[in-house]
Each structure stands twice: as structure tokens, then as C-alpha cells.
Amino acid sequence: MAVNEEDLNRGLEDLRSSDRDRQNKAFHFFIEATGEPVDWAYRVWGDLMELLRNGDNRQRAIAAQVLCNLAKSDPKNRMRKDLGALLEVTRDERFVTARHCMQSLWKVGVTGASQRKALVEGLTGRFKECISEKNCTLIRYDILESLRRVYDAVADEKVRTTALALIDMEQDQRYRKKYMTLWRDKA
Secondary structure, eight states, X not given: OOOOHHXXXXXXXXXXXXOHHHHHHHHHHHHHHTXXXXXXXXXXXXXXXXXHHHSOHHHHHHHHHHHHHHGGGOTTOHHHHHHHHHHHHTTOSSXXXXXXXXXXXXXXXXXXXXXXXXXXXXXXXXXXXXXXXXXXXXXXXXXXXXXXXXXXXHOOHHHHHHHHHHHHHOOOHHHHHHHHTTTGGGO
């Protein structure tokens, strides 16, 4: 998809808008535009990071998903530095925002070994710390699903080993069984 400066400016304006229809339009534009690597990632990166930190819940969710899509367009490896901000969104007060981010994080882990290592470490920490959170089992499931998606894309045995070790940490057999459904054919 060919994108010019005017398209990017309009997309960012729509995303910054408080109008849901404009935000949705921006979401669809950026997700479609970032389906393949792009050469304009750093043109919008800072704006997305700003919305990730200071936008409303929908802006944070959209910014997180677009940044995850842009990970494949990051030759300067900025994602290594900014991954912490994405992981912070997985703790968002609005669970739907946190979940949208969590379900996109796997895209970071398939872009290179360095990013994968950082993502796996971040998700491992998140898995351990979420035990006292209201939606712990969903968070853990999403983490394990992200790890599975990374594993399916790059077949890194360290990812599989980490995921299985996290599942073994689960005390409740019912949830352990549910988590294993993601890994059954590879365990």
C-alpha cells in the first residue's frame, strides 16, 4: 500500500481525534499500511509512543497495535528500548486496552533474536507478576498464546521451553490444562 506524507498526517490526526469513527478509520489505515515493512516507521513512531503514554484508552490500544506491526520496519532496533512501554500497556486500567496490546506483542518477537529475547523476558515477568490481578488467567492465556505464535513463526526452542516452564508454574490444574491446549501438539 503506497502511503504519502499527507496520508500519514491524516492518519495521525484521525488517531488523535476524540471521535471514535475517526479513530477507527486511523486504526484500519495504519493496520493495513503496516501489513508489510514500511520505510516511514520512524516518521510516526514518536507520535504513537506519545499516544501510548498519554492517549485515551482507544488511542493507547491502537498505538500499541500499530507499534507492534511496525516492529518489522525497525532497522534501528528502537523496539528494544520501547518494549517496556508496550508491556506497561498490558497493565492498563481498561482491560480491553491491555488485552489488545497483549494480543499483538507476538509480532515483536518474530522480528529478530534480540527482540524475541526481550519479549520473552518481558512476558515471563508479566506472567509471574499478574497472579494477583483480576483477570490473571486471561492474561496468562494471552501470554502463552503470544509465545505460541512466536514459536510457530520462528521455531525457537527457547520460546517453547519457556512457555512450558510457565505452564508448570500454574498451581491450579484446571488452568494448567487449559494453557496446555495451546502447546499440546508440541509438548
